[in-house]
Amino acid sequence: MTGRFRLLCGLKWTTVRNSFRSLRKRSTAELFTLIFFFAAAGAGLFAFFFYSFRFFASQEPFGPILIDETFFLFNFALFVMLFISSAVSAYTCLYRSGEVPFLLQHPVRWTEIYFIKLTEALWYSSWSFLFVAVPFMAAYGMNKNIEAAYYPLLCFVFYVPFVVLAGILGTLAAVFAVALLPGRRSRLATLLILAGGLALLFIRLEPQAVKEQGSIAGIMSGYLPHVAFAKNPWLPSSWVTRGILALSQIDTREYLSRQTGVFYLLLLLSNALFGFIPSYSAAGRLYPASFFRAQDHAEIRKPKRIRYSKIFEKIFDSISWPSRPALAFLEKDLKTFARDPAEWSQLIIFFGLLLLYFVNLKNLEFHVLKSFWKNLVFVLNTVGTYVVLSSFSMRFVYPMLSMEGTKAWIIGVAPMRPSSILLEKFFLGTVISLFLTLPLVFLSGWMLEIPLRRILFTTGLGGFVCVALTGLSVGLGAKFINLKSNNPAEIISGFGGSMLLVTHLSYLAVIGIFLLLSHEHQGIIFLTMAAASLLIGTIPLKIGVHALKRMEF
Amino acid sequence: MKGESLYMDPMVELRGIKKNYGLKEAVKGIDLEIRPGEIFTLVGPNGAGKTSTLKMMAGLLKPTSGTVRIGGFDILKNPMNAKELMSFVPDAPYVYEKLTPWELLRFTGKLYSMDIKAIQEYGRRLLKFFSLDHVDNVLIEEFSHGMRQKVILAAALLHNPKLFILDEPMVGLDPISIRSFKDFLKAKAREGMTVLFSTHTLSVAEELSDRIGIIDRGRLIAVGSLSDLQRKYQSKENLEQMFMKLVEKEEVRAGA
Known part of the structure; x- marks a missing residue:
């Protein structure tokens, strides 16, 4: 870590500390309401997950299966959410933030800007992660009667590299996207096409072999083959799920030894650490190239002229009720x-x-x-x-x-x-x-x-x-x-x-x-x-x- | 008639206006009259109370005490009548980025209930004057700072205000635009428009103003034409030197 990078980290820490300090300036009623809101929302999420698990646990024979599958699916959804939110945050922090041109005026390296922005993206996405993951994991653990003292530490050691890995991949994706598609419109069009493709996939989704149609659990179990991708051994979300299941000794359907749990933890850690190598390479070459390309693109493209609002304006000109200003x-x-x-x-x-x-x-x-x-x-x-x-x-x-x-x-x-x-x-x-x-x-x-x-x-x-x-x-x-x-x-x-x-x-x-x-x-x-x-x-x-x-x- | 204005009233009349932000006194009692057709400039150091004073005149801030009358209308009691007479451009004006210059002019014209024909006619003239006619259908988000400033000035002038209040109006304009805008303000003042602006560019104040007000620590410490001020303070210096001396004197007075 260079001295400048430490200085940048210190600067970010000071801004975070000052933001928290500024909370003190708010009135007590305001602070109380905010704390109450967060506590109530967290408790509400926990209650939702807890009672849903309890409901499904009672819905034999499909319910208990659904709970275990949900764990895989939840971690997969978390991974996708973290990946997307990191990509969006990284795009905003690396390309749209006014801080980057400011830092570029000073003797700061591109790699230092990249990693400080990656840290920012991780910070932002980990807050939303905490808000969703803690109530879910708490409800899951209570439902499965896992030992309370051991379980939070277990979740912590698995989820830290998980969040880092998702953040690294999301940031890399953002940099690659800008490098390949420097124009904002082309990026938006690509996103819409991707969303359309996913929508088509969803429309083709049909339940298979629904054995019992009289209950929600029965119907939902018909979808299990479609969500099997969440258990794909190449997915980091699958490593987290298998690792936690193994180390908390709660998997009853297949034998997963303690060594297997440690293996998944090391797999996750090594991948998260390895992620810094391509990140360093992208930070030094791809990021500056894509940054300048995106800037050039904004300057080169012709300004967009508005040509289609005449009829729209005529309609508004012909109305005078309730009032012209309104x-x-x-x-x-x-x-x-x-x-x-x-x-x-x-x-x-x-x-x-x-x-x-x-x-x-x-x-x-x-x-x-x-x-x-x-x-x-x-x-x-x-x-x-x-x-x-x-x-x-x-x-x-x-x-x-x-x-x-x-x-x-x-x-x-x-x-x-x-x-x-x-x-x-x-x-x-x-x-x-x-x-x-x-x-x-x-x-x-x-x-x-x-x-x-x-x-x-x-x-x-x-x-x-x-x-x-x-x-x-x-x-x-x-x-x-x-x-x-x-x-x-x-x-x-x-x-x-x-x-x-x-x-x-x-x-x-x-x-x-x-x-x-x-x-x-x-x-x-x-x-x-x-x-x-x-x-x-x-x-x-x-x-x-x-x-x-x-x-x- | 309620709120009826007297024709010969001063265009701006401030009587003992004060503005406090909590314990801080930003404006400490200002009395001022500005005549129709006059160009009045407010100069002063940063944080002297210029913007607060201008905003109280525009009706964007409520004075803690005192009265503001625009064209004879009390800005708090008859805001609609007073506002119809004026326009205000702040130092850092935000603008609707997703509108074109023409659309912004249409919008502001309609806010003043202007006839669409008048908006068309006068709006097109203003766009031409500010050299914006070739980009009238380009979104404002595409514009440079100077271009935006021109759009903002055009929008503010559309309803032909009797009083034009500007906070640092020349910032960001290129030299050619500054020259033509100065000429434009002089011409409008000759037609009867009252112009009131704040600036840190003292040469602009010297060149344009009929009268100059120097404000420091919330007080109007000197008011008059450049020659009045030179006579009053027995000085042959330019505005900049006089300004520095007056502010230093005020600093000593405040410290004492």
């Missing part, structure tokens, strides 16, 4: 959203996956389940769709007002009421939410062959859910506005964002419970939930308008 905002928001692939590609991925799943419900044979299970799947699908909608609402709708804050020189000085901006955001957010959610909820019910009356009941209620979620996002977005940032991720990570997450999830939990109970007294439940949702949507809006009126830019 319509100007609507027009501007639609244009800026449509021109930012980074924004709508996330929507396509989120809702596209749901669409694929719902279209494929018949292939998955969920419609042959008994009425109780079918309704349960419908409710889970519906609440799942709302959870995805909630994430859309938090990522796109909540930061909308804050993002306008940096343009206060336009909107703060314009002769218009603050409520106009707020109501425009609410209108836009609600219409897009309705358009995205209701067809999906209807499709899910239709593919599961749920009675039409119940599908219409659930879809109709969905309209009110959209109003409530958007109202909460817009209202709290105004109340906890962040005028200093232009970065949605930074805006949503504040106190207001945490409050929004808690309120969204609590509201959706109540909606889920009412949907499960709604086989009786549908009329009363519908009216109660519709009225409550309208209130939940409009009260934050009122608070938001009040906050905007008193705001200073």
Whole structure:
């Protein structure tokens, strides 16, 4: 480790320490809410995994098999998640960060920049890893009655090299991608083609040899042959799973000695260490070459001219209700959203996956389940769709007002009421939410062959859910506005964002419970939930308008 | 009529405005009148309170005490009337990167409820003036800092404001654009537009301003034309030398 690299590590450590110290400046109530939120979310995840394992353990003969297979599948999913998140973080840190040009002005080597950014990418991805892996592993360990003192250490020694290996591979993938495809548009097109290919693979998925169709465990066991890839001996996720299984002596189906567990640990460690050799080589040659190529590409390409908005503008010119300023905002928001692939590609991925799943419900044979299970799947699908909608609402709708804050020189000085901006955001957010959610909820019910009356009941209620979620996002977005940032991720990570997450999830939990109970007294439940949702949507809006009126830019 | 403006009122009228950020007093009571058609420049060291004062005039900050009247309208009591009269360009203006210059002009014109024909006519003229007509359909994200600055100035001028407030307006502009923008401001002032800007480039203040205000530690320590200031402080020096002496004197006064 060179002196400069140590200096860079020290700098990063100081920024992390200062970030934690700045937490002290927040009010006690704010800190308490944040801690409570993280603890509650962690406990909620743990409870979900724990009770799911307990449920499957009781579903003989397929349930217990599913639990062990889930361990392989979970680690595989973790590996993919870590790989992707490291690749994305590394791309942002290595090519888009303003810090790289700053460091390049100083006598810092490319390899030093590469490894400090790799460390950053690992730091970012390991947080999300901790948040998901700890509740899962704790629930798994408790379900299998593994010794409490030994088990956390075992997980730690296996998961550290696992995270490092995934980070190294993700970072290398990002560098290779930029080297091969220096243009952002070509990278996006390649990603979309890859996603399309994966979607086609999923559509072809059908259960094989489903022996018992009366239970979820029975149906799910039909998919085991399709997830056998997670046990592929070449996969690091498979080494972690086999190693932990062997060393905790819990595998009952095949003999795995203690030596086998140590073998998998050493395999993982040696691969993680070996990963630094190609990384060093890429850091010295490929990274600088790809960095300059990407920069040149941005300069060489012709500026994109907008030629297709004339008709769109004419439509807006012909409307004058409710007001010209509000319509100007609507027009501007639609244009800026449509021109930012980074924004709508996330929507396509989120809702596209749901669409694929719902279209494929018949292939998955969920419609042959008994009425109780079918309704349960419908409710889970519906609440799942709302959870995805909630994430859309938090990522796109909540930061909308804050993002306008940096343009206060336009909107703060314009002769218009603050409520106009707020109501425009609410209108836009609600219409897009309705358009995205209701067809999906209807499709899910239709593919599961749920009675039409119940599908219409659930879809109709969905309209009110959209109003409530958007109202909460817009209202709290105004109340906890962040005028200093232009970065949605930074805006949503504040106190207001945490409050929004808690309120969204609590509201959706109540909606889920009412949907499960709604086989009786549908009329009363519908009216109660519709009225409550309208209130939940409009009260934050009122608070938001009040906050905007008193705001200073 | 409620909020009706008197024609002969000063365009900007500040009465004892103060601004506190917690315990820190950023602006400590400023009284000032600026006449219609006047070019007024605010100069002062970093952190002197220039931006806070300009933002209070633009209605982006609420004074802790005192009143701001624009064209006779109280900015807090009649914000809509006051805002219709003015435009404000901050020192680091953010802009909608995914809009083209033409679309940004359309957007701002509509915020001021301008007729689409007027937006077309005046917007095209401004784009031509700022040499942006050949890139009017290119996204702003593609532009250099200077080009962005030109787009921002064009958008701010679209509704033909009576009061134009600018915080460090020349930063990032090339010498040719600076020259034509200075001429443009002078011409607009002759037509009756009041121009109020802050700058660290004292030669620009000397060249353009009818009156100069020197602000330090939240106080307006000197106001007048360059010749007024030279007479008052019995100095034959240029603005830069006078500015340095006044600020040093204020430093001694504050330390005492």
